[in-house]
Amino acid sequence: RCCVILLGAFTGPLSKIPGPMIGKFTSWPWIIQCVKGNQMNIGPRLFKKYGDIVRVGPADIIFRDKATIQKILIDDDFRKSRDYESAREDPNVTSLITETDKVKYKQKRRLLSPGFSITYLNGLEPLMHECLQAFTKVLDARCKDEGGCATVDMNRVLGNLTSDVMSAASFGGSFNLVESDDNTQKNIFTSYLKRVALDAQFPFIKYLPGVPLASSLISGLVEDIVSKRRKEIEEGIMKKDILQIFIDTNNADPVSFTDKHIRAEMILFMIAGSDTTSLTATFTLLLLLNNQEKLKELISEIDSTFPSLEDTITFAKTQDLPYLNSVINESMRIMPIVTAGIVRLVPETTILCGFEVPKDTIVSAWINEMQRDSRIWPDPDTFIPERWLGDYKGVSADRKAFLPFSAGSRNCIGQQFALKELRLILATLIRRYELSLVQGQSHELRVHTVPWFKQGFYKVRVKVRT
Template sequence: MADFAFAVKAVEGACRLPRVPRWRSLLRSFALAKDPLPVLDKVLARYGDTVELFIGGVEKSILTRDPGLTQHILQKNHRNYAKSRFTQGFSRYVGHGLLTNEGSDWLRQRRLIQPGFHRQRVAGLTGLMQEITADTLAPLAAQAAGAGGAVVVPVHELMTRLMFRIIARSVFSTSFPEAELDRLAGLITQIQAFFVRSIRQPYLKPLFWLRGDFRRHDALAAEMRALLAGYIARRQQASAAPGAPAPPDDLLQMLLDARYEDTGEPMTPDRVLDEALILLVAGHETSANALTWLLYLLAHHPEEARAIQAEADAVLAGRPLTFNDLPQLGKALHAVQETMRRYPPAWITDRVALADDEYQGLRIPKGTLFSLYFYGLHHDPKNWFAPQEFRPARFAPGAEAQAAPPFAYAPFGGGPRLCIGMQFALTEMQLVTLELLRRFEVEWVPGQPPVTMQPLITLRPRGDFRVRLRARPG
């Protein structure tokens, strides 16, 4: 290729990657732990799209934003690449669900659970999504009516609560008490922050052990699992009671009813808990962060919000939205897709080579660790025109996104491990966007400090910010 993305040197017919020296990686480790995005962006700007470095100055890794190499690892030769011990280490806290599982066991689970996310089931959940969104927004509309037509809200807090309600009802068919929702969200944040720090600063692990940090976060994870295990146990007890009505048709019941094709056996209780926990954690976290960033962008680009409102007003003409209307309401979906390009919730992932491999002259020895930098892919001007600008129209049919290289856009990953809940999440976010903009104009509240990113396992804002929701007439 003329624009060969590695910026490599030819050596004996092979390729040698540029390398960030270990000492330089170590010096940057504190900045990397605090705010990795500018550090990684500077590295790639200096060395090229693929570079060898040392995570925390300790663990050798290949960082890449090359879409071709990313596709090779995630799709074309995916059988040779597994999630590394870093990602699998997260199973210490969330169990061995689809997110952290590997190999044949992962494939077996994926095949078992996949039917729970088919289009028909997602369509059946849209009424629930709309109901919870309306219930969450109604008090804000009432507050706005009593306060001159507008109410100021903390966005990440609002979106986290809304997404948690939707996924909790979708999985468990029950409304978690607000205190439990807040506690679960807090537990997830604390565990994420500690886990990510232990990866970025591995030299601090002895200190973490001495201070009891691992033990303390194990206890937080145990508390989180105990909360969910209680819901599962109550479901099973209710279903087993004499004369009990048919259980709800939710994702938890899908997990309980599923049977392995080869044995006819159900999942073990621990496996059901692992998968339910992953659905709850991943199912709310990514959507909450994406919608938070979407409101941030719409508040700064009111013309895009007005375009969504105008399309919805024309298509719906005042009638309630249905699942079958969504294909005609593309502007909301395009705004969601563009937000996930600007702020990909899964901003980076890792893979390790299971055997020797080769990619366009680059030798890849067994055990090579890759850091696939989705944020870099999404902001590379070789892939996207004006990548720092918010342009939802680039995702319209026939527009720029269709011309981008394969795997230049990967907010849900790619290949066989493409996020199982992608369609659920896109439908949910499109519906929430449409419902919110049907009721409100979104305005930025001046005088706030700059909003910065906090890349934990997912990309969230550092702290929270506020927008003003102004009630629309009619």
């Protein structure tokens, strides 16, 4: 075995790929960084030192260049890696995200697509308004209680808001977390994602005696929602949402789409549909508050579109706000949710970035590094929404080098849902409140599937505008 490792390290096709010496022999240091949530900090340092392609393990390569990322995700559409399979609790129960078989995946995606059609999404607008009204009511009350100006943990309240939106839109009723100000659920999601990151690397953990499954944290909640819905169906109350699609599929084919499948899909949608959007909104506020000129520009656009505090902020009007859309794009360029590579498996020996890469090598597309590549983006680390409005320093924004929702057949199914929600949230917050920076906060992040603030919060001062 030692001979095989030595041969692979120095003579195999991957031996010419630059990277730390230890990566030739073992992936352990890289895996440990993943479990610690620290790959997002180590990856950029490796790219800086070794270039566009780095070998981080005997069969584990990371990439940041546009052409290779395009090939991996779009042109050749490599299948998902075994990490996704390991993240399944039951190897036989896949969800949309953990399905690695291309044919089965297509069937799943087709099943869900009615829940993401433009007509269906537009029908969600009143539900989103209701959740936002509850949100502004709570923020208004906090401002009043705290003498006009409240210090709010945006990470927490936005996490609760997007969970309420997700549950109202997909599972038939808001969790009302904004009103209860209960962050237990957000903490459970964070613990769940940490555990999934661990399971993906060490699949045996879930089989150890006495170790509960990751889903044990959430299954009670999910089962309550499903049994409530089944009761409603018995009473003749019919709803048309994602949960209904899951239940109908289960009723039609209870053998291949079991109760376990319903649970896996619901957990996926609960988490993928809430934390991602709330973090993107929080990061956008963070960037705006640290770039006051850009914030002023956005306030001016929003105020001229919605002159009165009482004006309803709508999907239609926010969709056409050029500066708001540029701010959201720039925020997702500079602080995307995917911070540590989208992982795929090489299906057959192929040339990537000029190197021969054999079948079954694990390849990670670091879209976050591509989105900060100075060869593509002038002043890549600076927040410049204007680059989306026209040329910046003679360079127009390269949309092919901007993939915050991933790309290809496995792109984010919730992209339009998220964008509609983000525009409403940001326009509502900016129109209604004067937002100011709480100085001295750490912006340090860690990542377990999605990023989280190491300090556990991100505070903003909030005052109702007159």
